[in-house]
Amino acid sequence: DSGVTQTPKHLITATGQRVTLRCSPRSGDLSVYWYQQSLDQGLQFLIQYYNGEERAKGNILERFSAQQFPDLHSELNLSSLELGDSALYFCASSASTNTQYFGPGTRLTVL
Amino acid sequence: EDQVTQSPEALRLQEGESSSLNCSYTVSGLRGLFWYRQDPGKGPEFLFTLYSAGEEKEKERLKATLTKKESFLHITAPKPEDSATYLCAVSSDGNEKLTFGTGTRLTIIP
Numbered sequence: 001d002s003g004v005t006q007t008p009k010h011l012i013t014a015t016g017q018r019v020t021l022r023c024s025p026r027s028g029d030l031s032v033y034w035y036q037q038s039l040d041q042g043l044q045f046l047i048q049y050y051n052g053e054e055r056a057k058g059n060i061l062e063r064f065s066a067q068q069f070p071d072l073h074s075e076l077n078l079s080s081l082e083l084g085d086s087a088l089y090f091c092a093s094s095a096s097t098n099t100q101y102f103g104p105g106t107r108l109t110v111l
Numbered sequence: 112e113d114q115v116t117q118s119p120e121a122l123r124l125q126e127g128e129s130s131s132l133n134c135s136y137t138v139s140g141l142r143g144l145f146w147y148r149q150d151p152g153k154g155p156e157f158l159f160t161l162y163s164a165g166e167e168k169e170k171e172r173l174k175a176t177l178t179k180k181e182s183f184l185h186i187t188a189p190k191p192e193d194s195a196t197y198l199c200a201v202s203s204d205g206n207e208k209l210t211f212g213t214g215t216r217l218t219i220i221p
Contacts, residue, residue, distance in 0.1 A: 035209075045208040055207070056206065092209075099160050100157075101157055102154035102155045102157075103154050104153060105152075107152070
């Protein structure tokens with residue numbers, strides 16, 4: 001158990017819909033990262049937050065957005081969903097050691 | 112742009128048969144190289160962080176080494192429970208994001 005929690009574990013929705021994925025980092029970790037893992041792309045970095053502020057952006061679509069709240073939990077919002085958005089979404093957190101610890105993931109299926 | 116290439120894509124070993132997995136990387140300045148283990152449908156599980164060439168780390172049957180261009184994950188006398196996908200990732204100076212390779216799928220046959 002990494003100490004990072006994610007909810008829900010599974011999400012099934014239809015094209016065009018909007019969903020919210022939630023992540024709670026390890027106790028004391030200020031950085032939260034979001035990654036997408038699809039069969040053909042591997043693990044891809046989406047976005048990083050540090051203590052409530054956006055710190056880095058990867059190949060995140062404009063339809064996707066994220067935020068980190070004062071209690072340090074983070075949410076990833078995915079809107080206007082397409083079939084190609086079906087993937088595993090992982091959250092990771094880190095402290096000053098640079099090592100990222102991953103949560104169990106949310107499996108998103110868009111029908 | 113950071114790049115990570117892992118080989119082989121898949122590896123089948125008999126129980127007890129030692130081998131090595133390779134991770135070649137290109138970064139502007141290495142901040143860290145990371146090894147993770149991932150079981151199907153689960154999150155990556157942290158194994159090792161390596162920071163500089165010549166560094167080595169060990170954990171049970173696994174040993175990770177680092178040179179200026181590549182890293183190796185040596186597995187000694189593996190057991191069936193070592194079957195998993197092993198992922199290599201790097202972060203570069205001024206950049207905390209991880210760039211991952213596509214992984215090596217390891218199967219240990221009893």
